[in-house]
Amino acid sequence: MTEQTPLRKSSLISDQEAENITRVEELAYEIKVQEVMTPNPITMTASVKMQEVLEQFRVARISGAPIVEEGRLIGIISIEDLIRCLIQSDLQAEIQKYMTHNPFTVKGDDPVVEALKMFVSTKVGRLPVVNKEGQLIGILTKGDITRGLLKALQQDYQTEEVRRYRASHLFEDIESERTSLILRYNIKAGDFTHGGEASSKIKRALSRMGASPQIARRCGIATYEAEMNLIIHTTEGGVIRVEIEPHQISIDVYDSGPGIKDVELAMKPGYSTASEKVRELGFGAGMGLVNISRCVDIMKLESVWGKGTRLRMKIFLKKEDTVGEGHAAKS
Amino acid sequence: MKLSEIVQKLNGKVLNSKINLEIEVNGAGAADLMSDVLASIQPQAVLLTGLCNPQVVRTAMMADVLAIVLVRSKMPPVETVQLAENESIPLISTPYGMFEACGILYEAGLNCLERPVSDQDCFAS
Numbered sequence: 001m002t003e004q005t006p007l008r009k010s011s012l013i014s015d016q017e018a019e020n021i022t023r024v025e026e027l028a029y030e031i032k033v034q035e036v037m038t039p040n041p042i043t044m045t046a047s048v049k050m051q052e053v054l055e056q057f058r059v060a061r062i063s064g065a066p067i068v069e070e071g072r073l074i075g076i077i078s079i080e081d082l083i084r085c086l087i088q089s090d091l092q093a094e095i096q097k098y099m100t101h102n103p104f105t106v107k108g109d110d111p112v113v114e115a116l117k118m119f120v121s122t123k124v125g126r127l128p129v130v131n132k133e134g135q136l137i138g139i140l141t142k143g144d145i146t147r148g149l150l151k152a153l154q155q156d157y158q159t160e161e162v163r164r165y166r167a168s169h170l171f172e173d174i175e176s177e178r179t180s181l182i183l184r185y186n187i188k189a190g191d192f193t194h195g196g197e198a199s200s201k202i203k204r205a206l207s208r209m210g211a212s213p214q215i216a217r218r219c220g221i222a223t224y225e226a227e228m229n230l231i232i233h234t235t236e237g238g239v240i241r242v243e244i245e246p247h248q249i250s251i252d253v254y255d256s257g258p259g260i261k262d263v264e265l266a267m268k269p270g271y272s273t274a275s276e277k278v279r280e281l282g283f284g285a286g287m288g289l290v291n292i293s294r295c296v297d298i299m300k301l302e303s304v305w306g307k308g309t310r311l312r313m314k315i316f317l318k319k320e321d322t323v324g325e326g327h328a329a330k331s
Numbered sequence: 332m333k334l335s336e337i338v339q340k341l342n343g344k345v346l347n348s349k350i351n352l353e354i355e356v357n358g359a360g361a362a363d364l365m366s367d368v369l370a371s372i373q374p375q376a377v378l379l380t381g382l383c384n385p386q387v388v389r390t391a392m393m394a395d396v397l398a399i400v401l402v403r404s405k406m407p408p409v410e411t412v413q414l415a416e417n418e419s420i421p422l423i424s425t426p427y428g429m430f431e432a433c434g435i436l437y438e439a440g441l442n443c444l445e446r447p448v449s450d451q452d453c454f455a456s
């Protein structure tokens with residue numbers, strides 16, 4: 001997809017926050033004034049006659065204009081000022097008699113929310129936009145903000161919608177006896193900083209493919225516990241392999257050592273061989289495998305001491321909950 | 332209860348630079364063991380915890396936690412704040428201890444979203 005609008009840090013609508021109202025508030029913090037303002041507005045100088053203001057407003061269909069002197073903003077003239085002038089039948093007067101001197105301004109790189117606050121506190125209809133040097137770069141009305149937010153919102157929505165649509169129909173047009181999608185993640189031993197990254201990606205992928213929140217959550221928790229096990233216990237890390245089929249998710253987590261001495265004991269709630277450091281991180285309470293078994297439909301743990309461990313899990317999906325076949329995620 | 336009310340009642344400091352606090356919270360749970368969080372906390376809860384490493388944010392994402400409250404004025408490492416920022420999970424620090432923070436929210440009428448961890452399959456829903 002090509003996008004012409006200025007680059008914003010792309011932030012996707014996450015699983016829960018599909019409500020666009022809250023997204024608008026977020027966008028008000030993300031979008032900069034200069035992205036939504038009207039650039040290069042019509043400007044005038046202080047010595048111009050009010051008669052000329054009347055003409056300009058009428059021809060250009062505008063209701064206000066900044067007054068500049070050598071590129072510097074010195075005032076603003078609005079339709080309200082023009083009306084005051086008309087009441088006095090004073091169209092031969094110069095702008096400086098009726099303009100607002102030293103008007104409120106916003107900076108181009110301020111977030112839109114700052115401008116919104118200023119509109120509320122000052123009750124003005126338009127705000128000149130200046131750069132760091134105080135030079136005029138544009139003009140901003142509440143209408144500009146509304147348009148800018150709607151545009152960004154639509155773009156956001158479309159990007160995520162397209163992603164979700166593509167992913168949720170992934171399997172539909174592919175014919176085979178058995179179609180599946182395989183995701184692989186290499187997990188490094190001792191890499192606590194990135195612990196959980198793979199699981200987050202797996203959970204997101206499933207949501208996009210149309211998995212229900214319950215399924216995505218169960219799968220997320222099971223892979224997260226397994227991922228942390230690889231980080232905590234293995235000598236050289238391991239691999240998470242997720243095979244997604246419309247009706248089932250098969251998760252395979254394997255490593256090359258050191259292996260588990262007593263598999264039966266490892267499955268007991270509360271049994272743990274984790275170090276003090278790991279416990280300080282909130283793990284190693286001996287609940288990981290127990291948690292996993294609660295989240296999945298089938299779980300098989302095989303391990304040979306000195307060789308490695310293989311944990312296989314399966315989650316079955318009900319007919320109406322299949323992924324990649326166009327079922328929308330239900331909450 | 333709105334998340335903003337929780338922040339106010341706990342005299343909390345929001346650590347995200349931009350986050351929406353006007354979201355409705357159904358209830359809360361408290362734990363320092365991440366496995367406990369994964370096992371017992373129900374979706375859309377606020378998590379009160381004394382842990383502040385990045386795993387707290389990851390755990391919150393997996394368990395569909397709505398917001399994280401760090402007790403005892405804990406200031407988390409930058410990695411934690413950055414992750415919370417990227418994943419848009421509200422991260423709040425309160426001067427109250429775990430016991431008092433829970434008490435304040437419970438008294439204010441916030442529901443408990445922890446369920447007992449039994450050997451039964453708790454995920455049937």
